[in-house]
Structures are given as C-alpha cells and as structure tokens.
Amino acid sequence: MGTIGKKIVGLDVEELIEMLNKALADEWLAVYQYWVGSKIVKGPMRPQVEVELKEHQGEELEHANMLADRIVQLGGDPIVDFNDIAKQSGCGYEVPNDPHVKNILKQNIKGEQCAIETYHKILEKVKLGNDPITFNMIRKIMEDEVEHEEDLQAIQEDIEMIK
Ligand code: FE
Ligand code: FE
Ligand code: MG
Numbered sequence: 386m387g388t389i390g391k392k393i394v395g396l397d398v399e400e401l402i403e404m405l406n407k408a409l410a411d412e413w414l415a416v417y418q419y420w421v422g423s424k425i426v427k428g429p430m431r432p433q434v435e436v437e438l439k440e441h442q443g444e445e446l447e448h449a450n451m452l453a454d455r456i457v458q459l460g461g462d463p464i465v466d467f468n469d470i471a472k473q474s475g476c477g478y479e480v481p482n483d484p485h486v487k488n489i490l491k492q493n494i495k496g497e498q499c500a501i502e503t504y505h506k507i508l509e510k511v512k513l514g515n516d517p518i519t520f521n522m523i524r525k526i527m528e529d530e531v532e533h534e535e536d537l538q539a540i541q542e543d544i545e546m547i548k
Contacts, residue, residue, distance in 0.1 A: 395515040402461035410474035412449040428486035429544050448526045490541050497534040
C-alpha cells in the first residue's frame with residue numbers, strides 16, 4: 386500500500402475497495418461463463434462464436450487483474466475465499482443448461498449488460514478528481530464491456546438472418 390497514493394483518494398477507501406471487490410467477483414464469474422460457454426456451445430457459426438467467447442474470456446481475466454491490482458494499491462485484499470466469489474457478485478452466473486449458441490449468447494449478453502450498468506454506477510461514484518486512477522481504470526474496462534455487448538449482439542443478428 387502506498388501511503389500518500391491512498392491518502393489522496395477523495396472517497397471512503399473501504400467502501401471503494403468493497404465496490405471493486407464486488408466487480409472483481411463479477412469478472413471471475415464472467416471468465417467462467419465465457420470459458421465454459423466456449424467449451425459447450427453448439428449451433429450455427431460455432432467456430433466464430435468459440436473464438437469470440439475465448440477472446441472475451443481473456444479480456445475479463447485482464448479486468449480481474451486490473452481490479453485486483455488497484456485493490457492492493459488501495460491497501461485492500463482481493464477476495465481470497467473462492468466461495469465469496471458467487472456470494473459477493475452483483476451480476477451473478479447463468480448456468481448454461483442449454484448449449485445452443487442462441488442461449489449462450491443470450492446469457493453472455495445479459496452479463497455484459499449488467500457489467501455496463503455496474504461500471505456506470507461505479508464511475509458515477511468515482512467522478513474524475515476524487516480518484517482519477519480508479520476512474521481511468523473503470524472507464525477502460527467499461528469500454529471493453531460496451532464492445533463485448535456489441536460483438537455478441539452482432540453475432541446474434543447474423544444468426545437470426547440465417548434462413
Ligand atoms: Fe469485464
Ligand atoms: Fe465483458
Ligand atoms: Mg470481442
């Protein structure tokens with residue numbers, strides 16, 4: 386923990402750490418959602434969908450990394466008990482009981498939409514100036530989530546066009 390680096394944050398640091406840990410839990414579940422989806426998905430455009438899911442999986446893991454590093458910088462601990470991942474997650478996990486590509490896409494789109502809303506709320510709390518470092522990090526993550534939603538919805542549209 387950097388003493389002055391933590392002191393300049395114009396927010397309740399404990400509350401911020403809790404918020405970032407909740408987002409970290411969401412990211413880990415997103416990693417698993419994409420990972421397992423890429424393994425079981427079946428249906429039209431399977432190869433392209435697999436590639437996209439795997440790519441997003443890697444990006445969600447990178448988000449988890451960024452969040453964990455910032456939590457440590459702020460003097461906190463990233464969630465250490467794996468059981469707390471599901472408990473603390475805000476966006477949750479959708480069990481992919483149906484491996485059809487349409488269902489896998491639907492579930493992941495729902496996750497992305499929840500992520501966008503979650504990060505939007507965090508950005509509101511971390512308004513520029515109060516904590517520009519967290520602000521910039523969340524803005525970067527949010528850019529990826531907006532891209533993820535669009536990527537998946539574009540595939541969904543293409544699949545709908547198959548006659
Ligand atoms: Fe993410
Ligand atoms: Fe995402
Ligand atoms: Mg993509």
